[in-house]
Amino acid sequence: MSPSRVVASGLEVHYRLEGDGPVVLLLHALGSCADDWAFQFPALSARYTALAPDLRGHGRTGRLSSPATVRAMVEDVVGLLDALGLAEVHAVGLSLGGLVAQTLAVEHPARVRSLVLVNSFARLRPRGAGEWWLLLRRGVALLCGGVEAQAEVVARALFPHPEQEQLRRMAVQRLRGNDEVAYRAVMRAVLRYDGRRDLARIRAPALVVVGADDTTVSRAAKEELAAAIPGARVAVVPDSGHATPLDQPERFNRLLLSFLDMVR
Numbered sequence: 001m002s003p004s005r006v007v008a009s010g011l012e013v014h015y016r017l018e019g020d021g022p023v024v025l026l027l028h029a030l031g032s033c034a035d036d037w038a039f040q041f042p043a044l045s046a047r048y049t050a051l052a053p054d055l056r057g058h059g060r061t062g063r064l065s066s067p068a069t070v071r072a073m074v075e076d077v078v079g080l081l082d083a084l085g086l087a088e089v090h091a092v093g094l095s096l097g098g099l100v101a102q103t104l105a106v107e108h109p110a111r112v113r114s115l116v117l118v119n120s121f122a123r124l125r126p127r128g129a130g131e132w133w134l135l136l137r138r139g140v141a142l143l144c145g146g147v148e149a150q151a152e153v154v155a156r157a158l159f160p161h162p163e164q165e166q167l168r169r170m171a172v173q174r175l176r177g178n179d180e181v182a183y184r185a186v187m188r189a190v191l192r193y194d195g196r197r198d199l200a201r202i203r204a205p206a207l208v209v210v211g212a213d214d215t216t217v218s219r220a221a222k223e224e225l226a227a228a229i230p231g232a233r234v235a236v237v238p239d240s241g242h243a244t245p246l247d248q249p250e251r252f253n254r255l256l257l258s259f260l261d262m263v264r
Helices: 070-084 096-107 128-158 162-176 180-192 196-201 219-228 249-263
Strands: 004-008 011-019 023-027 049-053 089-094 112-118 206-211 233-237
Touching (some): 128 162, 206 219
Parallel strands (some): 023 089, 089 112
């Protein structure tokens, strides 16, 4: 199905909706868009309705005219669900999308049937020289060369292997398409985010997915996230970095469908 749009929170929110059955809300990573989930739509749409919006400041959703906070993104999502007449969803979030998903589960618990957090965190604090070096390189690239320069750094970290060249080129193109002001604003929101004190309020069944080779968010941060959510499970995906739904789509799809079917 072609992308559609609604006005929510004063923004023209673009989204993709496809399939039939319970709704799975797919929330993308920083600097990306609904296309993060291209490998999940075919797997989900036979039994579920997959809904993937472009978050505030990303993709085809309008440029920022108000603050780019995680809470603002949550209210955009709630506005989208209201406009589509959707009472509840299974919320799945990758990285930044995981911040939006967990905040949605805290602030609008009746809307979230289950929660899948992929390579996400409650508070981003680099651990070890490798993570600090990547964050420093991203910051310097953004300051000195803008979004175009940073796109190369981020894409190389996401997809470091020669056989991932196509995914790397796709990531560069997607990241370069961002409005620089919006990108900087959302990046600041991510660095300021701290949801740790609210995680115990989540009542939805939760799964935390860990890319075993993720160099962007530490495994410890993901394990702490899972430990703070009552009853949350952890699933480790081998040979996967930060973009697990893209670099290991078949393994991720099996995990996701198994969890969703269990919840149903």
